[in-house]
Amino acid sequence: xxxxxxxxxxxxxxxxxxxxxxxxxxxxxxxxxxxxxxxxxxxxxxxxxxxxxxxxxxxxxxxxxxxxxxxxxxxxxxxxxxxxxxxxxxxxxxxxxxxxxxxxxxxxxxxxxxxxxxxxxxxxxxxxxxxxxxxxxxxxxxxxxxxxxxxxxxxxxxxxxxxxxxxxxxxxxxxxxxxxxxxxxxxxxxxxxxxxxxxxxxxxxxxxxxxxxxxxxxxxxxxxxxxxxxxxxxxxxxxxxxxxxxxxxxxxxxxxxxxxxxxxxxxxxxxxxxxxxxxxxxxxxxx
Numbered sequence: 001x002x003x004x005x006x007x008x009x010x011x012x013x014x015x016x017x018x019x020x021x022x023x024x025x026x027x028x029x030x031x032x033x034x035x036x037x038x039x040x041x042x043x044x045x046x047x048x049x050x051x052x053x054x055x056x057x058x059x060x061x062x063x064x065x066x067x068x069x070x071x072x073x074x075x076x077x078x079x080x081x082x083x084x085x086x087x088x089x090x091x092x093x094x095x096x097x098x099x100x101x102x103x104x105x106x107x108x109x110x111x112x113x114x115x116x117x118x119x120x121x122x123x124x125x126x127x128x129x130x131x132x133x134x135x136x137x138x139x140x141x142x143x144x145x146x147x148x149x150x151x152x153x154x155x156x157x158x159x160x161x162x163x164x165x166x167x168x169x170x171x172x173x174x175x176x177x178x179x180x181x182x183x184x185x186x187x188x189x190x191x192x193x194x195x196x197x198x199x200x201x202x203x204x205x206x207x208x209x210x211x212x213x214x215x216x217x218x219x220x221x222x223x224x225x226x227x228x229x230x231x232x233x234x235x236x237x238x239x240x241x242x243x244x245x246x247x248x249x250x251x252x253x254x255x256x257x258x259x260x261x262x263x264x265x266x267x268x269x270x271x272x273x274x275x276x277x278x279x280x281x282x283x284x285x286x287x
Contacts (some may be wrong), residue, residue: 004037005131005204008105013129013155015039017095018119019047020142024086024135027166029095031256031282032133033102034169038192039131042105043097045056047088048124048185049112088263116144120153127155131284137164139276147268150261150287159285163276171255171281172231176209178263180219182286186258187223187230189284193256202252204233206264237264242271246278258284 003112006014015031024189036043050154061221067283092108099106125132132153136143138161149159173190183203190201203220207213224230245265249257257279262268265287 005035005041005129007040008130013123013127013131014044015123015131015133015160016042016119016122016156017045017133017135018115018280019088019091019135020138022070022091024091025137025162025166026171027282028133028135028137028160028162029098030207031160031284032135032171032179032276033098033104034193034196034256035131035133035283035284036104037102037196038189041068042107043095043099044122045092045106045108046119047091047108048118049110059139061281067225101258104237115142116148116152119149120155123153123155125185126156128191130156131158131160132156134162135159137162139273140165143155146261146266146272146285157286161279161283161285162281164279164281165280166282167280168248169255169282170197170199171253173200174202174204174252174254174257176204176206176257176265177220178260178265179218180205180216180223182260183220186286189258189286192266193258194280197253197255201230202233202250202254204235206235206237208237243277244275248278249275250278250280256284258286261285261287 006016008014013140015032015036017029035041041057077097088110095108096106109122111122119132123132134143138146146159175190175194177186177188186204194197194201203224205216205220207216213234217232217234220232237245259265266272266283
């Protein structure tokens with residue numbers, strides 16, 4: 001499956017920007033807006049009030065400890081709820097201003113519950129053509145495993161992620177292609193993204209050895225049929241470490257990377273911190 005978002009007015013999906021804290025990444029917000037522009041879709045910002053945190057605040061032993069650990073005070077449910085409302089109002093104004101500037105339709109929703117369940121319910125409400133954007137870096141402590149997200153949120157065709165080093169959305173649209181059967185669909189998504197700011201498209205072919213890479217190159221060139229607006233890059237990964245793969249990503253200086261979940265670039269299991277270290281742009285992850 002390749003990422004697709006329903007157009008505004010279709011009532012079949014949208015870009016869902018999930019916010020869980022008051023410290024969203026500006027790059028994640030820009031990436032969500034850019035996807036909405038590319039697919040002529042709308043955005044729903046979904047601020048999830050953590051139900052477990054609110055319940056915990058009701059216990060008499062609950063205390064708030066400063067970052068230094070030197071001060072501590074009692075907290076109450078009303079304190080937590082007030083703080084959450086304040087945080088959301090500040091973030092909401094920032095998102096409204098950015099969406100208005102980009103002329104993207106926006107609606108904002110506040111729900112209370114367990115984050116993944118809330119996200120799944122939101123996507124099921126008017127799916128199935130949703131793309132989910134996580135506003136916080138995907139290596140943040142509260143971010144659930146990516147496999148869990150894909151399994152639990154069936155009403156999404158793609159996931160927009162940023163790492164802690166995210167700094168730009170301007171630059172080439174890079175397709176990390178590990179299976180040329182996926183290239184056609186990935187290329188359609190890249191063409192939409194590229195039209196937003198006239199970005200270059202790079203097809204980055206990845207294979208374990210040179211023989212497989214040569215086969216992929218031949219298939220890709222047949223599909224591209226001599227297009228001069230798409231550049232091919234070839235990488236034989238062999239025994240590359242995750243850190244080396246991360247450095248390859250960084251050197252591409254992409255504005256957006258499109259990759260499949262469960263492959264070499266974004267494995268389905270294991271430590272994703274090396275990936276996040278070299279990820280300076282948003283990642284659109286497809287099933």
